[in-house]
Amino acid sequence: MLSKNQSKLLRALAQKKYRKQHQQYLVQGEKNILELLDAGLKVVHLFATTEFLSAHSAKLAGVTCTETDSDSLSKVSTLVSNNAAIAIVPFPESAEVDTSGIVLALDGVSDPGNLGTIIRLADWYGLNQVVVSEDCADHLNPKVISATMGSFVRIDVVRCDLPEFLASYSGDIYGAYLDGENVHGTAFCARGVLVMGSESHGIREPVGQYINTPITIPAFGVAESLNVAMATGIILDNMKRQN
Amino acid sequence: MLSKNQSKLLRALAQKKYRKQHQQYLVQGEKNILELLDAGLKVVHLFATTEFLSAHSAKLAGVTCTETDSDSLSKVSTLVSNNAAIAIVPFPESAEVDTSGIVLALDGVSDPGNLGTIIRLADWYGLNQVVVSEDCADHLNPKVISATMGSFVRIDVVRCDLPEFLASYSGDIYGAYLDGENVHGTAFCARGVLVMGSESHGIREPVGQYINTPITIPAFGVAESLNVAMATGIILDNMKRQN
Structure with missing residues (x-):
């Protein structure tokens, strides 16, 4: 289940001000989260339905997960169609412009x-x-x-x-x-x-x-x-x- | 001002069932309505703000217009950004496929x-x-x-x-x-x-x-x-x- 503080943080990260403050952002929806896991990027916390967690357990080793029902996920999500999973992810490292191509x-x-x-x-x-x-x-x-x-x-x-x-x-x-x-x-x-x-x-x-x-x-x-x-x-x- | 019946019709035409029943559809927003007027297509009724009507009066000869405030237009509009004008337009005539190109x-x-x-x-x-x-x-x-x-x-x-x-x-x-x-x-x-x-x-x-x-x-x-x-x-x- 989502705690009150977790709900608050997830809602806050929809706003730029709080993303900057926490140096974290949200990744939502099955496709985007699977890409995130496949890429091996760091995940601070994953909130997902039982179905999502069991379907993708092989990719979740070492990831902090909280099982959440889809109604609660819909409530904190900023996207209409997302009710399977939300991840909190640290800001990417800043890059320099690559001018080779x-x-x-x-x-x-x-x-x-x-x-x-x-x-x-x-x-x-x-x-x-x-x-x-x-x-x-x-x-x-x-x-x-x-x-x-x-x-x-x-x-x-x-x-x-x-x-x-x-x-x-x-x-x-x-x-x-x-x-x-x-x-x-x-x-x-x-x-x-x-x-x-x-x-x-x-x-x-x-x-x-x-x-x-x-x-x-x-x-x-x-x-x-x-x-x-x-x-x-x-x-x-x-x-x-x-x- | 929009009458109750006009508001009701405008709201209904957002739905396919009522468009089919009335054989009419909606065109909303300044850019689309100006294209409609420039193309000389038939307009059943135009609801628009004072500003829109005075800015484009030259294009409105023969068009049934009702002056409406932007708040009322926003309320009946299905589009977030539309508050200048809404037109009710008859269904286009059905066309055959042109296979020449x-x-x-x-x-x-x-x-x-x-x-x-x-x-x-x-x-x-x-x-x-x-x-x-x-x-x-x-x-x-x-x-x-x-x-x-x-x-x-x-x-x-x-x-x-x-x-x-x-x-x-x-x-x-x-x-x-x-x-x-x-x-x-x-x-x-x-x-x-x-x-x-x-x-x-x-x-x-x-x-x-x-x-x-x-x-x-x-x-x-x-x-x-x-x-x-x-x-x-x-x-x-x-x-x-x-x-």
Whole structure:
């Protein structure tokens, strides 16, 4: 059973302020927790149903577990569909930007679902990191973790002063605009930065000044724009098909 | 002001049963309603704030409008962010499948957000239709309309018995699988059907038997899958770059 203090902590960790204070975050739902266990990442405490614990006992050696009914899990969960398991996990160690290959950098992407989807995409296209500006959504937000579909265990999110990073980078810096070079014709380097802006503000000027190759997904119809996660997926596909 | 009956009707139209009964659906939010007005589609009744009505008066000639405060609009709206305007719109006329170019067909895509995003993609890539199996999400669901970002005014959704349609189709039928031909190397015809299955069930056998070219987006990393809307976008980009 969940104690009062445990319920309180689980509820608190849905908020950024308390995640920062405890240096811990939540991983929820069967798929994400199995990825966490398979990756061998440290788990502070796992709360799960009898069914979950018995189905996955082989993966739980050394993990502090508390058996909990699904109603109690639903009550402390921030996600509608989660009632099998919740884990408390320590903050990941901070990473440096790896500039050896393609660097995916996000400028002001504040929607958690989009950030999570982009982390999943990075994992599909073989990147190890996503670089985010200070004001992007918190990547340890439960909605982000959920949308990554497990990819959060493999992708480091590096939060930094994006203009400062770009100023120090030497190499091609591609940026997604509505009037850049057609990505179907762009000769992409195997090493370079791809900058994506938010759907509402695009790439902002402090970042935009460093873009040396503005690129665009060609439209064949009338829709004005694509969602930032969708655009990121299509551009990464265009970059990786060449490299 | 909204009358009691108007509130009741607006709330009812959030449900499929009442949309069918009234042969009407809802369009909500500034962007979608402006697209509706610009497209010259018939509007039965528009409920909007003073600000919306005065800002867009030029587009409202001949439209039955009721001035409403934003609180009342929020109360009858099914969308969190909508408080500027709601329109009641008659059902679109039913369309036949146009087999002259690329036909995008969805098998069991039940998530409204995914369906809406795919309608927006179809509009970006210059298709005029999306063909959906009987059990796909209702395309007049408010969440679908919202996710289309206005593209619902240009894209016909044709609901049909998908196996029956495919049985009658002559030409290439591409289907997205996890182990098909690499889309980066596929020579796509300018005419053909692209079938996408749902994230949870993939393409089901009654439909799968008609696929003559199974295709796959190559993974460069570890993520197991992509969301169906994302995969649709990346595959359409691969098809349209050639045609």
